[in-house]
Structures are given as structure tokens and as C-alpha cells.
Amino acid sequence: QHVVLTGDIVYSTLFAGKGAFAVADRGVEGAIFSEKFPTFRLRDDRLSLDYLTWFFQSGQLNRIAEEQVTGIAAFSLSHLSKKKFLALRVPVPSPERQATVIEKCDAVVQTQRERELPLRENRDILSYFTGAFAEQLLAEAPRRSFSEIGEYVMRNVSISPDVEYKQVTVAMNNRGLRLRRSCKGSEIQSPGQCSVESGDVLFSRIDLRNGAIGIVGDELDGAVVTRDFPVFRLRSNTETAKQFLDFVFRTPSFKVQARDASKGTTGRKKLKREQFLRIQIPWPSPAEQKRIVETVETAHTEVTHLQRDLFEQERLLNNLTDSVIRSLFAEDAGLQDPLSRSQSRPQIPQISHP
Numbered sequence: 001q002h003v004v005l006t007g008d009i010v011y012s013t014l015f016a017g018k019g020a021f022a023v024a025d026r027g028v029e030g031a032i033f034s035e036k037f038p039t040f041r042l043r044d045d046r047l048s049l050d051y052l053t054w055f056f057q058s059g060q061l062n063r064i065a066e067e068q069v070t071g072i073a074a075f076s077l078s079h080l081s082k083k084k085f086l087a088l089r090v091p092v093p094s095p096e097r098q099a100t101v102i103e104k105c106d107a108v109v110q111t112q113r114e115r116e117l118p119l120r121e122n123r124d125i126l127s128y129f130t131g132a133f134a135e136q137l138l139a140e141a142p143r144r145s146f147s148e149i150g151e152y153v154m155r156n157v158s159i160s161p162d163v164e165y166k167q168v169t170v171a172m173n174n175r176g177l178r179l180r181r182s183c184k185g186s187e188i189q190s191p192g193q194c195s196v197e198s199g200d201v202l203f204s205r206i207d208l209r210n211g212a213i214g215i216v217g218d219e220l221d222g223a224v225v226t227r228d229f230p231v232f233r234l235r236s237n238t239e240t241a242k243q244f245l246d247f248v249f250r251t252p253s254f255k256v257q258a259r260d261a262s263k264g265t266t267g268r269k270k271l272k273r274e275q276f277l278r279i280q281i282p283w284p285s286p287a288e289q290k291r292i293v294e295t296v297e298t299a300h301t302e303v304t305h306l307q308r309d310l311f312e313q314e315r316l317l318n319n320l321t322d323s324v325i326r327s328l329f330a331e332d333a334g335l336q337d338p339l340s341r342s343q344s345r346p347q348i349p350q351i352s353h354p
Helices: 049-058 060-068 082-087 095-137 239-248 252-261 273-278 286-330
Strands: 009-011 021-023 039-042 143-145 150-152 164-170 177-184 201-203 213-215 231-234 280-282
Touching: 021 049, 049 060, 049 095, 049 286, 060 286, 095 239, 095 252, 095 286, 164 201, 213 239, 231 239, 239 280, 239 286, 252 273
Parallel strands: none
Antiparallel strands: 009 021, 009 039, 143 280, 150 231, 164 177, 201 213, 201 231
């Protein structure tokens, strides 16, 4: 183990080919690293640390480093040695050029941050829109507790070591259920596994207050979960009822009740099973549920399209920033063909291992 100081050059021996190079800033002063993260100091004042920081972020060094990596295909044994790191070559343009590149990189990143802020704010607003819209439509609907409309189911599973099982995870922020992994029974360590069926409601006792609840789809039918993920099933398990319930889970009033019902220390609050059954939700007639589902579904579809547009704008903005930074360094001597012109470019012999 060794301590890192501000201005140290650090890289990952295992992920150098993926661009894992950095200059330590004040935020990591005093951090402790293992031998897998060799640390060096710049000894030559001809190269600015700020320029080197942007050079690492430009990705120009990745291909050069990747070709120097040794070891077998398994990433755990592929590495860039300290000796080969010292042999890597970087551009050392004039101080004026370095200052220009640093200024332009700082400017383009600042512009990116300014443009990203409204995109993220709009994305955050949209993430709450569906639930808020559903809440408004349900304001006058009669309310019933979960114990009145359904019940827990417990399908205990005896895990066999040689059988393949699907395990489910419940995403937070109402992003539904997804496959965690498929594995042999011998890899499942937690006792008390239960199976789920299509149409079940599954939630996390710890993270229900954070929107960790969803409805099991056909693709997860037969998957297994631990008892920390209670399985609830509607008595009237129609497609409309399930769609309606999914929108209810997004409403602010449901989230408030889930938060208030979760008890325990900060970060480890849990919801007791009986508390979930006491939560009151809007539950109108099947005909009214269908009408509300159709109305909210139309709005939700529009929200989804807008969210995709915002994600795409963010992606393009990030790509533009990366392209500008790469192009600035591509203009510097040698980077157009880093291998064929290696003899004409300066090394990093001016750094030493502490």
C-alpha cells in the first residue's frame, strides 16, 4: 500500500488499455492505493501537469498502452508494467501550445456543464410527471388497503445444486424488475428462496421507499428471490389492474406512505410485511381503472419520447466535448501516427517511482 499526493501520476496496471491514467488532485490527497496502481512524479517542468491531465482524458494514450499490455486474455492477468509505462511517449509541445490546449479544454467542458444542467433538470421533472399526473386523476377515487385487494404468496423453493435458476433484482425509482443473473443452485448462498410468477408484485423491504417495486413479467416467470423481497398478488389479477397498480406505485402519495411505514436506522430502514398491507391506495371500479390507465398511458408515452430525446441530446453533447478534446491533441506532433513516429517524440523519462 502507498499514499498518493496531489500532482502524482497514477495508473491502473490492469486497465491501462482502457485509459485508466490520471493526475491526482487535492480531492484524493492522502488516499491509499495498492501495488496495482503505481504512482509517479513528473520531474521535467517542460510538461504541464494540467496538459498531461487533459492528455490522459483525451484517450490518445489508450491504444498505445493497449499494445504494450502483456498477459493472457483474462483481464486479471493482463497488465501494463511500470517499465513499459515509463517507455510510453507523450507529446511535449511548446508552453504556449500547452496553455492554449488547456484553455480550450477547460472552456469546452465548462460549456458542456452549462448545457447539461437544463437537460438534467428537465429529465428530473419528467421522471416525476407520470406519477404526479396519475395522482391528479385519482384524487377523488375511493381508497382501499392492500390487504383488501390481494395477499402475500409464499412459494418456497428447495434449491438443487445442479439446477439453473434465474434471480430477480428490483430497481429503484420505479424502473421495474430485471434479471439479476442466471446461475447454478450451488452459487446461491442465501437461504429461504421463493419463486415468483408472471403478474406477481415484488418489492424490496429496504428500498420500497425509494421506488423499488414492480410487477413480474413473463420473462421472469419462475425466477427466485430471498424473503427480503415479499411477493404480493392481486386477487383480481387482470391486465388492467396490473397496469393501474404500476401507475399507482409512481404517485407521490404512495411513496410518502412507503417512506413513513419504513422503520429502522438511517440507511437500513425496512418495511414490515404487515405495514405494506395497511397502505391505502386509490382503487376505483375496473371500468374507471381502464379509463385512467388509457389516459395516463398516453401521457407516459409522450414522457418516454421526451426522455429519450433528452438522453440523446446529452449523448451528443458528451460526444462533441470528447471530439473537441481529442482533436486538440491530434493536432500536436506525433499523435496522428503514434507508433511510426515514436522516435521523434519525447518520452516520459522525467518521472520516477517514489
